Amino acid sequence: MAGEAVDELRERLEAYVGKPMGPPAVAPDAVNVPMIRHWVDALDDRNPVYLDEAFAATTRFGGIVAPPAMLQTWTMARPKIEGIAERGGAPDEMEFDNPILPLDEAGYVGTLATNSELEFVRYLRPGDQLHLTTEVESISNRKTTALGQGYFVTWVTTYMDAEGEVVGRQLFRILKFDPSTIGATR
């Protein structure tokens, strides 16, 4: 097929498919009203089901629920601010063996997020304690893109409550590209 190729690096990347993208993570705090309020004010989202307990009780939710798009927020790693720019924005120094490392080493140092697909199984309520697992869903063959040659890496994060019930999922896809190959024909 034009614009893509199977190669030695791609074969090595195959070993990561179906494996975790990162370690399992536990939310540092349960879903809580102060963080909901912070979000609601930051985005000026005045949907009353997020903060107005009396009103929310009259809706099908039966009480306050967290804004669904906060799903990722609850489990974000606690950042180490010192040195965060030098780490390229990574919240901490932990390295996990995932397909990004061999791609970076091979010169595919550029990163572009291309797709996000959030699925909400149920809305979260204050007190929900989340944890997550990740899995590499797929890695494309090498593609020629407007940014240069690269590989699309897709992973799925599964969010669960304290009982282990799935509350939501996110599929995330990035392009790892080699900026030096921009305009290359193969």
Added chain:
Amino acid sequence: MTRGEANFPRSTEIAVGDELPPFELAVTPTVIVAGAIASRDFMPAHHDREFARGQGAPDMFMNILTTNGYVSRFVTDWAGPEAMIRKIAIRLGAPAIPGQPLRFSGRVAEKREAQDECVIELAVRAANELGDHATGTVVVTLPRA
């Protein structure tokens, strides 16, 4: 803060092809930083212009969690507090940067009745002068009217 239900469409009043009321977000550094920190995303590209430019971006830019948050708000501002968002699937494009208003538009692409819910699929778009920032599909349910 509480709004009357009268302003929101009943599921029976929603038809394929309906347009959502457009929404324009004035993107400023404050909007970007407020969203990034509320979502606990401390990546410098979302609060530090020099860092972002050093990485090849035109300016500091909105993080994806905030984009999803505004897409969610855009939909529930129309659908109302009984709406439940089931899915936000977006393709990411041009960055949302200060000084470039982000214009949200949406259209009812599909509607079907489930057991006790009405399932509505929306085609949504958020664009600025650089192009499409996010395009995709939001699935939202409403109780059957």
